[in-house]
Amino acid sequence: MRNEWLTFTSEVKKMYEKDFVALHEPTFTDVEVDYVTDCVKSGWVSSVGKYVERFEKELAEFTGVKRAIAVVNGTAALHVSLKVAGVKAGDEVFMPALTFVATANAASYLGAVPHFVDVSENTLGIDPGKLEDHILQIGDYKGDHLINKETGRIIRAVVPMHTFGHPVELDELQAICKKYNLILVEDAAESLGSYYKGKHTGSFGKVSALSFNGNKIITTGGGGAILTNDEDIADYAKHITTTAKIPHRWVYNHDEVGYNYRLPNINAALGCAQLEKMQLFIEQKRKITFVYEKLVDDLTGVRLFKEPEHTKSNYWLQTLILDHTYNRDEVLDFLNDQGVMSRPIWTPLHELKPYSYMPKADLSTTDNLKNLIINIPSTPVSEG
Structure with missing residues (x-):
């Protein structure tokens, strides 16, 4: 050896x-320095500024989705993605056992229950065939909802993760979700710039999550994004990630429990420069x-x-x-x-x-x- x-x-x-x-x-090159310097000189370095909106717009264009909502990290993106997709406390969520802990943590933040399924040697992500075999073994129905007959809990969603950037078998997983009334939420934290049959990962799920951690293919220092083609879901995700504050010139009114998950403008400036490359x-x-x-x-x-x-x-x-x-x-x-x-x-x-x-x-x-x-x-x- x-x-x-x-x-x-x-x-x-x-x-x-x-x-x-x-x-x-x-x-990094001079482009990042120029954009971050411009952000610093503007004074708008926190949660408001031109680079956040620009980064969201350019991300949506790059990935081929209608909307992107920038947030503080990939875990926050997945947490909110699951929430706005309809995952509730007590629901079970199928996800691969072979993934980073953030996939399970995001579900747990909602009081949901991770339900681990096996991966394929061909993709390193969820194996659709084994997933369906498992559903047939443990699944039952309560009205329109698939339930785990061993626990009595509703199984609400499937969260595939595109391991190391390699797309999973999305056609097969979409078919399973349709057949068993499950919501597809993609953990695309590692797969910005990856495509399945010519279509960008993160554009297949009802909602999806990206990460821009320092070790990802592009970085905003820390950061993430929520992707969706549903305008109502996008508006809601933007609302609750900005502390659920009702827009007003000076009054601080919040209509539900929200999250301070806003991506700072200075991080978005870095992201704009990175996305160009x-x-x-x-x-x-x-x-x-x-x-x-x-x-x-x-x-x-x-x-x-x-x-x-x-x-x-x-x-x-x-x-x-x-x-x-x-x-x-x-x-x-x-x-x-x-x-x-x-x-x-x-x-x-x-x-x-x-x-x-x-x-x-x-x-x-x-x-x-x-x-x-x-x-x-x-x-x-x-x-x-």
């Missing part, structure tokens, strides 16, 4: 021209994929995860899948010791203490993949 992996780490450091290569870093970032990431594909060919028992059929991925995080001859943690120790920052996939949600008692389906694929997946450096580079 050692010699071929030494060659791999040497080539990665050569590609990035660094002795230590981070997993994913933001890429999206196509370039994606092109650069696809170059990295080509380089890694050649490098991984020389590694025994390792494959590079590639975008599923009918999709175009943003390749947010490059992903290696090891075979069972490897000890994942030994590989991670070696890569990080050699200056190539790498990490495992998240601990599956059903193994986390707060969610260990939640309802779940057969999770055999999740349990198999959790010790085989490694993310490697993925920052865009202009040459490769």
Whole structure:
């Protein structure tokens, strides 16, 4: 193992021209400096200013949806997306067990119950076939509502997550949602710039959520956005993310419990500059994929995860899948010791203490993949 992996780490450091290569870093130029400086000079750096509206408009145009509402982070975006989609306290929400904890947290904030389902080896996201098999096993009906006959709770929604930017099988999931009267809410936190059959992820669900954390394909420092094609839902989401304040020149009236989830103008300024470079970032990431594909060919028992059929991925995080001859943690120790920052996939949600008692389906694929997946450096580079 050692010699071929030494060659791999040497080539990665050569590609990035660094002795230590981070997993994913933001890429800034003078454009970001100019926009943020303009924002600072204007004095409008907080929740009001021209860049918030501009960022929302340009996001909607880029993703092909009618409306985008900018918020403070991706978790807030998913929290509100679930709320405005109709998820209520006590409802169960199908979601993959193999996702970042924010997916479950967002549902929990509403008093809803995460219900974990298995993923597909082809997409790393929800497996539609296994989801339907599970529904047939545990599902029943109460009026028009699908219920979990084991708990008696309504199952309200399905939340697929596009893992590392790779789109899930959205046609199949939409069909399941229609058949069983479920709401599709996309966790598109990692998939800005990814497409399923030519259509941008985040435009399939009733509501969807994006993230612009510092390690995402574009960043606003912290930040997220809610996407929807429903104008009424968009208006409501905007209202409750701005503390549910009734518009007035000076009176502070609030008509329900709202959230102070507004994205500051200074963050939106950074986002506008970043969004201008999206196509370039994606092109650069696809170059990295080509380089890694050649490098991984020389590694025994390792494959590079590639975008599923009918999709175009943003390749947010490059992903290696090891075979069972490897000890994942030994590989991670070696890569990080050699200056190539790498990490495992998240601990599956059903193994986390707060969610260990939640309802779940057969999770055999999740349990198999959790010790085989490694993310490697993925920052865009202009040459490769």
